[in-house]
Amino acid sequence: MELGVGMFGDNHYDATGKPLPAGERLRELIEEIKLMDEVGLDFYGIGEHHRPDYAVSTPEIILAAAATVTKNIKLGSAVTVLSSADPVRVYQQFATIDQLSNGRAEIVAGRGSFIESFPLYGYNLSDYDGLFEEKLDLLQKINHQNPLTWKGKYRAALNNQEILPRAVNDHLNIWVAVGGTPESVLRAGKAGLPVIFAIIGGSPVQFQPLFDYYKKVYQHFEHDMTKFEVGVHMHCLFGENSKQVADEYYPLYAAQMIRVGSSRGWPAYQRNQFDFGRGKDGALIVGDANEAIDKILQMQELFGLTRFSAHMDVGGPSHASLMKSIEIFGTKIAPKVREALRK
Template identity: 45%
Template sequence: MKVELGLTSFADNSDIYMEDGYQPAISNAQRIRNIIEEIEVADQYGLDVYGLGEHHRPDYAVSDPVTVLAAAARNTKHIKLSSAVTVLSSDDPVRVYERFSTLDAVSNGRAEIMVGRGSFIESFPLFGYDLKNYEQLFNEKIDLLMRINQKEIVNWEGHMRSSIHNLGVYPRTERGSLPITIATGGTPESSLKAGALGLPITYAIIGGDPKRFRRNIDMYRSIAESYGHNVDELPIATHSWGYIAETDEQAKREFFPSVKANHDILAKERGWPMYDENSFEREAGPNGALYVGSPETVAQKIIETIEALGITRFMLHTPVGSMPHENTINTIKLLAERVKPIVDKYFENK
């Protein structure tokens, strides 16, 4: 049984917590350069995939993941390069395909598109879309993106976007089509949609017991099967917040401040309660969604999640909030050098 291990990032960029106080945020330009190094290190040390998020706000550095992934592609050889996510509802499927097919060429066939509706909504007013059309925009645009991915000459009728009549979309990929995955925070609608379309799915599990997502996965598989798709050929992935250090205590000590700072910014925007150490300890425990601790602790928790959910890819989302760059690099190395061998050995005969 082959299970892929990798990383996701939103290129968080706010004030950095240090043990002697906060350090002012670096420039977004420097954060982008750091991300490229993170991808290169992940590839060098043998991780399988890196996913990069799209945001349009000051506390996240990357608004165009494809450009950053393409910059990393030239100095990497094996790692798959994905968005995490492309906010398809506020983008144009033609341009999405064109950008990713270009990335696929630059990377020699390593590009992947992970699309979502968007839990951050800044892109909708920025690009002139009405949030009342949230669902309709996504449904129509995923249909068009899949059509473009399947056929060079496109004929398609739309309502939220102008129709396309007998036009080609270029460049085409050498391998025929691009991998397209639907990402979701767990809404039933996303599982139903991905299953009906026969697309792979990624679940963002950032709170609560990861095992509760088994019902979403069962729903996804059931719907996919009812539409005639081979469920054994549909990859299922998760990604969760996490951080690795030499000991559980060190990892928690270094990770908690940045998680709290990140969570509290969103809490003020969305009406959530402020984050505290009790919440952190609960989520860092065996039944929580934080994968934080020593390599052995994190490896065991990943193994349990893979077995409980039947997933084929696990991605560690790090950093959460802003942390010193060297801490992130160290986590990447520990994930590759010490966590991945444990996970690989466990599943090699499964």
């Protein structure tokens, strides 16, 4: 099982609740990715958002910068909002990162849980599903064919068009990120693409039917089971003292949940939700190394995971807290998880 980190580049806030300029957070991200590489984590993913509470709207630029200061870690998006992007440009950007990093780039494509990119780039939300399905199909074709002739509904046709540069070995790994809909699982399973499930609330066991469905679809379409990959993306933060890290992190985490929830009609986030999430049946992994080891192994046993992504920067914890969390993940948690899985 691969162990890595996903981030959205959550901004820091001043005392009045105003987000700080993005520059500081962007520079911190590069330092954090460099440390992930140094402590031996397997992959890093950065999200795409177009809101004041996130510093990153173009994951590709962060990943290109990270490619120059890392040696081994895989570098990908988490996610690329493919519905409102041009698959040709997406491929070119990630193929460029792949060349810079000597074959370490990957794409995690999703429909996006936020919708700001649609009006920003001139797309109609009524085409939400159609856009993603067509663009994912085109992205896969670009990955396998060059030159390419193609015609669709939402983008200008391609007529024997070369798409350059090409990725190292002329191939990019493409994952699909899903929230919790059977339609998304079906689409990925039919295409034979690896899936990463975002489990950010409730009880992870509730996702078991979707994992089972994905595997059945994947097998039904006779894809190679030796290439079967499935992962989870869960909110995490690690510290030396479980209670201390939880108490310090809760106000930041709750504030972000309330910011997001206010636009979606959610009730205000409460401490009892946070505490349930940290419990054995919840979807939060916030605490010390031993708690994290047990819960990550529990997820692996439950779902048969090949990838675990710890989303560490929800709410914008301090750079020092994130560096400590990354250090603990790489030096204390990951070795014990790997050792247990080898037995």
